[in-house]
Amino acid sequence: MDKEQQNDSPGLYPEGGWKANSVVIGSFCSIMGGLGLMNSIGIYQAWISTHQLESMSAGQIGWIFGIYNFLIFFCGIQIGPIFDAKGPRALMLVGSILIILTLILVGFCRVYWHFLVVIGILGGMGTSFIFIVPVASIGHFFYRRRGAATGLALSGGSIGGVIFPLVLEYLAPKIGFAWATRVIALITLILLIPGCILVQSNFPPKPSLSSKREILPDLTILKDPLLALTTLGVFFIEWGFFIPLEYVVSYSLAHGMSRRLAYLTIVFFNAGSFPGRWLPGIMADKIGRFNTLILTNVLCLIAVLAVWMPASGNVAATVIFAVVFGFASGSNISLVPVCVGELCSTESYGRFYTTVYTIVSLGALTGVPIAGEIIHRCQGAYWGLIAFAGCSYAAGLVCFIVVRFMQERKGKKGDRTIPLADTE
Template sequence: MYHPQPYPEGGLRANLIVLGSFSAIMGGLGLMNSIGIYQAWISTHQLAHLSDSQISWIFGLYNFLVFFSGIQIGPVFDAHGPRFLMLTGSTLLVLVFVLLGFCHAYWHFVVVLGLLAGLGTSFIFIVPVATIGHYFCVRRGAATGLAMSAGSIGGVIFPLVLENLAPTLGFAWTTRVIGLITLFLLIPGCILLRPRLPPKPASGTALLPDLAILKDPALAVTTLGAFFIEWGFFIPLEYITSYSLTYGIAPRLAYLMVVFLNAGSFPGRWIPGILADRVGRFEMLALTNVLCLVAVLGIWLPADGNVVATIVFAVVFGIGSGSNISLVPVCVGELCPVESYGRFYTTVYTVVSLGALTGVPIAGEIIRRCDGQYWGLIVFAGCAYAAGLMCFVAVILVRGRRKTVDTVDE
């Protein structure tokens, strides 16, 4: 592991970084964590004449760009710090909420929700986490988990605002209210996030993923595991509301399923981060993936639209899947030097972005082939988590073997 010293591990400046990240992520990732309500809304309103498979590409593009855009964002962060990147991402996200109310045609949603929202979210997904990595090493899991848990709060607030205001204000003005809330939450991040390390000038190939770093078996298998769990993660997040509506759950309660999932995700992002600093980051990631696997195949699959079982699934999956977002960046940080974190993080999530792009459209096509039933989609998500779990267990074994060899050599 690479641990240049000293890290502040706390103090006023480091804690302000966490505070700014917490606020920005609540606004920036609130959209990502409540994206399922937008999928359900436009599927039953503006784009009701289109199939789930067609609509799913809007959200597949969104998920893809959240991760893929890091190809540029990571190296720019290493070279210039967070300020310009935060301002750019914040501007894009606020613009999304202004434009969303004007969208009616399919291509409108592709451009606004798929393209602009994906790009804007990517800035807020990457920059705060990378900045926290400048200030914390021993407590990085706890600090990152706390900041990322804010996205779950946003995922609770935004669906409640949409569900309560849309019937009276209409969809367009409700999204603008959400945009105003987002702007208010992003401002502290733009002000407080500052780098600790000196800038690292970008090389001529900085805007390309450095696939050579995947020669490290531990990093390569970690990347593969992250690919698989992103396949699994976005399916419940984006289809839980549509699933509930399809199986006859009352619309108000169906929209609240995203709230239940994010309520579980709040402790699921923070507490595993605290425990990971003590028991091991990869070990905790593997344990939380076991919980996701149990939730998907043990609760959601046999639920068959039962209200209580669906709510239990949403909460349990939220708890388990929270670490998908908060622990993977920390695990990547264990395998690289901090001054090159942006480059490593970028390369890993370039590969992961392909899973984010294809997972939701595959799920939409599975629904079509299963005649509107969701059992095939659920099995696909469960298999993705099983594959991810095997990858993280393999990384634990590889790293354990390395430590044993290093001890013998000494």
Template sequence: MDDIEKAEHFPQSPVAETPSSAYLEKDQGYFDANQKPDLFAQDDGQAVDKTNTNTGRETLLGDETYPEGGLEAWIVVFGSWCGLLASLGLMNSIATLQTYVATHQLSNYDEGTVGWIFSLYTALCFLCGVYIGPLFDKYGPRWLVGPGGIIVVASVMLLSICTEYWHFMLSWGILNGIATSFLFTPCLTAIGHFFHDRRGFASGLASTGGGLGGVIFPLLMQSLFDKVGWGWTIRILGFICLFLLTFASLLVKRRLPPAQNASPHPDFRILKEKAFLLLTIGVFFLEFGLLIPLGYISSYALANGFSEDFSFQILPILNAASVFGRALPGWWADKIGPFNTNMLSLCGTIIACYVVWLPFGHTTPGLVLFAVMFGFSTGNNISITPVCVGRLCQTQHYGRYYATCYTIVSIAVLLGLPVAGTIVKATGGSYWGLIVFTGLTQVISVVAMYAARAEKVGWSLKANF
């Protein structure tokens, strides 16, 4: 890791795509233009080869090019889509699961206590990525996606027979949380090995799987709970996940070889890069607020007098909007830049919280409009944030940067639902404090992301980044 310290002595270009702590292959400690006449050094100290005549863009690490499509690349996107439909589909269904469990098996526990189960689950999805990302960079996805899929299916099957608090905490909060981390990072990171110019679009398409799962799974559970009961409803969900994760384990793969100095161990020294640190802070608050409506929108609807059917259906509405929010802005991100797209979407979530949810959430049109606006905006944030991380590193180290960012973020998702439950309790069961807090997290996030963007391209809003 001496490369990081050496590269810090080079001044940064305001338009560089990657950070100054670039790692170079072929045993290069740092770039020397005299040693490599076919490369030229940019002013951020990175080695970049001549423009690729087919794509018109520059490639990193001398021979790093991207197919930007083709059968193999789109098969990987499909495999990632299947993996994310199962893993993030379950994550996007936590409001249905939490509301059902809180009113049935764990009805003698308060909402904040039940929320810890699902917060721990979400936190472990990200926290365990501190090793999953480097392991992907070093060894690829084969030994991550397969075992992760098996454990996810096992945890869902165990969930179907849970009756006590500690049962839910172990089977869902801990086991499923750890297993999902084996899927989450590789499925998103593998796409970066096949796409660069179209990475936002490809990542967005794959991420629609998570949004679609968040539509299908809650509606399926709502339909089956009264017909076959909790146990068989969850088992059917498990069999669906088994089918999807089989495809993911067979189709998700990497293309680029690992860098020679790739290590399976995390390295938090990359947080010395100011732009990456600021982006991590932005994602921290983005995720802190993002999961609160996912976990509490059904409870909010019940508390405000809506029917139980509508209260369960509002989450699929939010997730349906998220599907479009993951796909369409991915194309925009390739045109105007992922940071710009993310900041616009964050402004959308702020408006959704303060202009729609807070004053009009107690009405049916107001709550539906909020679900659509928040779902669309956060769908973009979920799919484009990994692309923002990719703008700050080279592809061979994408897993390490991505995992480091989301390891920090795991603290936010661990605290999000319990803090929200505490706020609801402190306001006497009213949700206005929760809404204000959710909007505030998004305000802090957009400020941090703007500052991270400014580190690379300056404060001008016109820059494509």
């Protein structure tokens, strides 16, 4: 973002102390509550498709969650410049209110448009605030230890993704779906309060950063083939990522697993994602960020095509898939932004990030509805959906490999405009 390079001196960052560590604590709590819905969204998809909306096709229901995924990215890229201009407090409050409203109102939803508005629009917008603001605040307090601090905070989302499915699975049969979601809303509220209190900024607001140049995407930057291929690769992997996250529970139910065991697949997914959000970041500092992104996406591809595809409902294979894919895909959140940062100068990062994720949000919008329609065309079988997810990851992997190859060629020719060293 404009003038952001002024804050690039490591001496401006506390790297610890009560104030900085309290921001990490507040971010951890708020992400645990705020991204709990995102990381357990497969439970809600499975429930409403077998209860309130059981008469509707998987493709139609998929648009609810496609819009939810789309707004997480699309609204989030607009929140960043507002954060720079106004600080985090008001944004945290707005996001927290929207998430609590979503969890309360979803219990009153009965027809399609209710879920579209509540989960798709309110839930997507609310999650986008908690997805962006706490992480951006950590960046104000940590420079050398930014990866470790951010990974620790983001791991809270995986813990929320373990807790909330267990709560819903245990309470829904006893007190009903509506009251179970209200209990989750109460837990979420308790977790969001420390975030609203503790998350703060370390630098003074910079209103000039809210200029249109930073907020609006700039498609002309895609003339750079490295950035264009990276954007395309991220588009493909986001196409693939949300499919297992949102359909693994339905897949398990369709293959005869008990409801309890099917719901636990999301728990296994998030258990794997917990170390997957911070261990690859540590590895990236040693072997390179694009290299690590390639390796984790190879693991995603293997998990989808070599484990999930032949599983055919086998319990052990499905659990192994959930854990492995959760670990490998968990790295995307932390690695993609820093990989984009390697392709531009610091002062241009806001514009590049906005452009990339504006395009990627379209993949998040369409991936789940396409997968739902594939299930419909395959008469309820899941092999087509799994193949689609696998092909998406394969396409993204090819893009990243080509980018890395082009980086190497530029390095050998002495062109250092694209940094090959993985430094902050």
